[in-house]
Amino acid sequence: MKKAIELIVNGQKHELLVAPNELLLNVLRDRLGLTGAKYGCGIGECGACTVLVDGKSQRGTVKTASLTDPDIVSQKPIDARWQSTASFDFAAGLYERGYGDWSTDYNNRPAKHHRRVLFVRPDVYLVADTLIPNDDKTHSYEARWHLVPTATTLDATTKSVTTTEAGQPNLAVVPLLTKGLEVSKASGVGDPLTSDWHTLLGWYPVKWKGNYKSTTVRHLRNGTGTQRFLTLLLPLRAGMANPVKSVSATGANSVTVTLTDGRTWTITVNPDAAGGIAFVETGGAGRKVTAGGDVTPTSADVAPAAPTNLVATAISPSQINLTWTDKSGNELGFKIERKNAGGAWAQIAATGANVTSYSDKGLNSNTLYTYRVHAHNAVGNGAFSNEASATTANKPPTIQLTGPANGASFMAPAEITLTATASDPDGSILKVEFFSGATRLGEDTTSPYALSWVNVAAGSYSLVAKATDSNGATATSAVVSIAVKPPAVVGNGNGLLGEYFDDMIFAMPKLCRTDATVDFAWGTGSPASVIAADTFSVQWSGQLQAQYSETYTIFTQSDDGVRLWIDGNLLVDNWTDHSPTENSATVAMVAGQKYDVRMIYYENGGGAVARLLWSSPSTPKQVVPQSQLYSSPLRTPENPSDTVNGLDYAYYQGTWDRLPDFAALTPIKTGTVSDFNLGVRARDDSFGFRFTGFVEAPSDGSYTFHTNSDDGSRLYIGSTLVVDNDGLHTMRERSGTIGLKAGKHALTAVFFEKTGGEGLSVSWSGPGIAKQLVPVKRLFRPIPANGDGLLATYFDLADLTGKTATRIDKTIDFDWGKTAPLPGFGADTYSVRWTGYLVPPVTGSYTFTARTDDGVRLWIDGTLAIDYWKLRPVAESSGVVTLNAGQRYSIRMEYYNGPSYGVAQLYWTGPGIARQIVPQKRLYSK
Structure with a gap:
């Protein structure tokens, strides 16, 4: 389908119908008769040939017609395929005739050339040349840019060439894909083909006329395979400097251009032959211009598409976040509208292009809001998105536990009143609950909120109040810590x-x-x-x-x-x-x-x-x-039955500064003394004593004991430390008081001497007793009662002769009857001798009784007490001996058995001792 165009040539207007693929050069020559418009020389010398391979011109051109802006050189691409929008013009051409001289068959020229031109108004041209050879050889590829002015500069950093004609619009030629690219300037390469029409393959000011030796910018690269030239053409107002600061590659087909004013242009070229050019600007107006595929740009000449997937999410009582999907590429921004339940829509905000979220803040809590979003551009508003609703969160109530006070103390069983104040900003209080830790104590539903907590046991408690509002939101007060102390211990003291x-x-x-x-x-x-x-x-x-x-x-x-x-x-x-x-x-x-x-x-x-x-x-x-x-509760005495006057002592040697644990040490010697006598020591320094025994309190009452010592001493009644006079010191007295019942109480006194003088005395006072040394008659030691028995020698003849056997018999208490006393002995005609020691528990007269069958003799301390050495049936013989408590007496008893039964038993009676077998604890084998 042909299209009407208007051409002005040398001031004369021409209206023409042209085919989509009709070249401007042909129109000028064939239809307007302008034979001065030449095809070119074919060898790249006339200036019309601006793309060369191996120095040979690449046939085919794309023309532009000039615009009349006197300040900016601005041209509009015209080609067999083209598109114009409010934002850009895009033109592309595909030439498969190849390269070579005029005599070469077009169909046999082994290369094709594709050029795309994107004019982003009003700033920049992007020219992308793709050269695809039909072989794998290395070729020389060159793109030329003919500039009329000879005044130019070459920026070594960006490899830009900028015209600098004073007072005239100028041009910056900026190569973008610079890897392996050689950039140079040449003068007088040749004359352009036309005067008033300006090929885009070169560049000429609008006023250029006649033959003029131009400056040519040459972009040269050697390589194999497909080669691409991407060139940025920047029209400049008079006196305006090149705004390109830097160019950096971001991919094989993508670059970022940084301008001196802070803006950046990101440019991507689709690598296939028919692809488009993407141009994105950030920092300024934020433009996004895209042309791609078979010249199918995203057009700003239509309203943007409606966003989709609008979602509203309430994230707090005062904020709802919106997100949506951007379905357009040509919006200038988005408009956000909102309404309340039953209300009208109203715009609340607008965003820039490519934004897909918004936060709506300062909202009322616990309120339903509905939203919709649409995009807009210069054409107008797009359709609305779906509607999305969200309800802001309910604001929680506030609560304070006002009673009891933090740190308050109560006495168990306590009755504690808990009080609280509560309010709600967007509703009412449903209830207030009271807790001790995790334990719920109760609740109150009306103000003032209170709870009586009764029978509270002793302990520490952490109290809180929890408010729930009419919308279910809750709040918990700060913790109040209290202590409930145990009830007072009311004793039953008597004073x-x-x-x-x-x-x-x-x-x-x-x-x-x-x-x-x-x-x-x-x-x-x-x-x-x-x-x-x-x-x-x-x-x-x-x-x-x-x-x-x-x-x-x-x-x-x-x-x-x-x-x-x-x-x-x-x-x-x-x-x-x-x-x-x-x-x-x-x-x-x-x-x-x-x-x-x-x-x-x-x-x-x-x-x-x-x-x-x-x-x-x-x-x-x-x-x-x-x-x-x-x-003071009076101490109960031990009142041991087997005691004599005096004390037991253990003597130690060593050097100490304080009393050691004598019980853990091995004494040098032991013995008995009448009182706290240091005279049995072996030396005058570095020694110690441990005295043990009993002290007899004559009556119930409070007794004060004193130790006067050099060096340290202590006195214990039972396990109670009564006097503590420890340490290194000269003679020093210390005292302590204890209540004693009448009787004999266990006593321990310890003492050590390091150097110098030594001394120890123990005094007391008590009911009816003035302070005095503890009398010897009030000190007692236990009589040993740990006997092992007597040594027994058995004879197999009745006269204490013959075969013998020995053993320790715990007591003499045997009734053998008609059996032998030991294995290997006969049941008759044997005899026994028991020897050892006897320790009586009390002083007095003792009666010893031997019950035997047959003869018996008994000696106490060498004195014959019983003598019946003849046959008899079971009978008793007795003797009386006076003994002193605690004294060791030798004892020997002899016995024989004739025919028939064998019995041998030794009994005693004494002061406070009923008739009994003489016990083992009083008998010692050695």
């Missing part, structure tokens, strides 16, 4: 033991009584009629029971001197004359646990005050109540 002395040195108590509390203000009087008004002293002792597991402050109020110990630790020491004065100290105690307490006090004149008080986080300052005070 403290008070020992009153009519002196200030605690010599002899005149009065002992149990005081319910220590809360006395005697003024100028006295505690009792037996005590003078001045110069008296008091010792209170016993135990104090804590009510809470807390740190207590213990107070004394006194006039005059006072000292206070708890569990042996001196807490208050104000042993001076003074007016009523308060002293205090702190001590950590455990609820229900009892602690030894001892308070001593003296009055030297004037008023007399003595008080014991306490306080704690749970206890207001108060006099320690009777319920928490216990007179």
